[in-house]
Amino acid sequence: MKSPRPYTPATGPGPKSLTERRKAATQLDIARAACALFAERGPDGTTAEDIALGAGVALRTFYRYFRSKQDAVAPLLARGGDEWRALLEAADPAEPLREVLEEAVRQALTVGPEGEEALRWTRGLLRAAASDPALRAVWYRVNQDSEERLVPVLARLAGPGADPLDVRLLAAAATDAIRIALELWAAGEDDATGPGSPVDLALRALTRLTASLPLLTP
Template identity: 40%
Template sequence: MSARAAGRGGRPPLTERRREATRREIAEEALRLFADRGVAATTAEDIAAAAGISTRTLWRYFRSKEECVRPLLASGMEIATERLRAYWQGEGSLARALAGVDDPEAFLEPLGALRDLVRLSRDEPGLRAVWLETHFDAEAVFAQVIAEGTGRTAHDLAVRMEAGMLNAALRIAVEDWATSPEGAPLAESLSQALRAVARCFEAVSPARPTD
């Protein structure tokens, strides 16, 4: 992307921002309708009408009505990735990076509807598939972050295993929080999961060479 195309401050071009805004609006309307009517009773035409677009336009953005909610889930994964990069301390230690995330609820702060989505996914196979696909895609991103911080490659078996453990911990923590009637706050669930993963990584990390 050229500097001109990126715009000021490296921002995406206006057309891309509009596209993402449209995807987000569709996602929010889809979730609202799913929560009110149920997935089976909600059609693609219903979602398109609520978002103020044609059904044909809706299909240009998403492959199925269930996938319409994916931008809401993907945002959480993007925030998690950004937070991990921001807290990486340059020590080549994922355990240190995880331990440095002192406000894990900020991972999902923009996703006030996350609980509804995860709860719906328990009984809706289509939504469950989107939830799991989102985590599947995030795993490769987590592997890249780990590789960058430890001087390894994203294809390294150990890196991929670490990314998988981190990914699973985040998913299970969010599901536990979302499905507990009067459960602990999301921040507490995420902190507990991240601490557990950090301990595992610390236990298997090779000793750093001494001078």
């Protein structure tokens, strides 16, 4: 079974201890196994025992970290958001904010051969979520958390005089642009690159959702 690395739509605190890193690694192993099984069998055809076996851990270890089989995919979904925000955290506040956002979208969603496989796993996972309310709730929860963590990142880029309302609206719009792009792409048959790809859809969505936001107007 190959290990998927789904993308979704604030990097965490400073350096982690060895215990925290081991815990995070175990969670990711479980998440990869869960994602692979959901994409292959669907949530109904997968049990927590199946996921634990696929990850090479005891069932009690699975439940130490996750309340349900659907919750197990959250760490992988969250990684995409972490990578997207890291690109924005590294950006120069002196650069035009719209250009910074668009470039971050391009870098986050433009993929090579390995990334295309990861997006195919994402497609399978989001298709499974369409018919599984619990899995869909995890997807929405991860996106909501990502949006909240994006606010201080955008506030820094927007500068001290930015209206907090505009910053919140931009965080919501940017998060939704990527979420909607991935959902629409997952529901169709377009390739991971070119017209109709996640990056193409996300850039189009970002433009339309932010067209009237003062922070992005010249």
